[in-house]
Amino acid sequence: MDTLVKPTYKKPGPDDFFKKLQKEVQEKVLGDKRIQRRNVVKTYFLLFLYAGFYTSILVFGNYTPLLFLFYILLGFSMIMLFINAFHDAAHGAVFKKRKHNQRFMYVLEFFGSNSWLWGKRHNVLHHPYPNIQHWDTDIKQSDLVRIFPDSEYLNQHRYQHIYMFLLYPLYTLNWLFIRDFKDFFGTKDNYVKRIMKIPRVEYYKLFAAKIFNLFYLVGIPLLILNQPWYIVVLGWLCMHIFGSLLGVIALISTHVDETAVFPLPPADGKMDVTWAEHQMMVTKDFSADNGLANFLFGGFTHHVAHHLFPHVAHTYYPYITPIIKRYAKEYNLPYTCYPAIKAVRSHFVLLKKQGRGENLFQHGEL
Incomplete structure (x- = not known):
């Protein structure tokens, strides 16, 4: 890999929209602590929901239809707990x-992954540099899929809109058993390891988390239930497949639609827009006015608000988004909100x- 030049953003001017936006949000929205408490209540509710569905597998799992039902519900609750509570934490x-x-983030180890690495990848690379090639590692994940216009083109990519439709249901399995190991041990395009060193203890935690995850999700049901091993394993696979289907809706609906821009920094890394303007350019909302979608997907439906106010509880975002839309109109900044179905279609x-x-997309000349 060539030497990476860190992108830097233009300093805000005196009429910067984000300064005014921050002030108004602070005065009109963030003062209501009841909205924050809703997030805490929701977090514990989702945690107990996950525990309840897991307990139901052990209690009712000898009846095969209920075994599959509760594994599937466990998959849904796993994704909801991740997208809502873990992500906010x-x-x-x-x-x-x-x-x-920080303690709550260990729920990701409970799911079999590594919270330290995920936090660095998400907070240090994705949020500061969304949609910027070589920096946004949440988008560049595998040679199987070509998202960035300047990524290497491989012959298989001509079929990616077909085979990714079939592979996305395996998203969590790929995350736990392929991508985690690539991030820890891979050398090709490993931009995480290029900018930071992974502490040795995290390697031990990675393996311990995966062993423990398989033990309680597969091993304990095998020991307790009077079910053939392949039925339990199939239920576990259904958990990941249905959970992935729910999670992928959020993951592909916010940055990578058909009108997405992927700005290329100049050689010196100095961008011609401010950080907040860049977030507005590359981030989209979906189903923001849908109460069920807001409950399921937390800060992803109001993703523009999340990228502008990442340290704010997602329960505030429905109150922040109308203010963002007003400033977007006033300052001629992009704002897009798709219905979820349209957002998914647009990704494909x-x-x-x-x-x-072909390089079919404007890079968004900065």
Whole structure:
């Protein structure tokens, strides 16, 4: 890999929209602590929901239809707990005290992954540099899929809009058993390890988390239930498949639609927009006015608000988004909100276009 030049943003001017936006949000929205408490209540509710569905597997799992039902519900609750509670905790947005948010992040080890690495990848690379090639590692994940216009084109990409439709249901399995190991041990395009060193203890935690995750999700049901091993394993696979289907909706609906821009910093890394303007350019909302979607996906439906106010609880975002929309109109800044179905469809349109091997997208000249 060539030497990476860190992107830097233009300093805000005296009429910067974000300064005014921050002040208004602070005065009109963030003062209501009841909205923050809703996030704490929701966090514990989702945690108990996950525990309840797992307990139901052990109690009712000898009846095969209920075994599959509760594994599937466990998968849904796993994703909801991750998207809502863990994601907010990673930004310090659930509890008042930092140490409480950090402790809650260990729920990711409970799911078999590594919270330290995820936090660094998400907070140090994705949030400061969304949609910027070589920096936003949440988007660049595998050679199987070509998202960035300047990524290497491989022959298989012409079919990516077809095979990714089949592979996305395996997203969590890929995350736990392929991508985590690539991030820890891989050398090709490993931008995480290029800018930071992974502490040795995290390697031990990675393996311990995966062993423990498989033990309680597969091993204990095998020991307790009177079910063939393949039925339990199939239920576990259904947990990941249905959980992935829910999670992928959020993951592909916020930055990578058919009109997405992928700004390329100049050689010196100095961007011609401010940090807040960049967030507005590359981030989209979906189903922001849908109460069920807001409950399921937390800060992802109001993702523009999340990127502008990442350290704020997602329960505040429905109150912040109307203010953002007003400033976007006043300052002629982009703001897009799709229905979830349209957002997902738009992502696959992008995959089809990017699979043609042509640079079809404007980079968003900065």
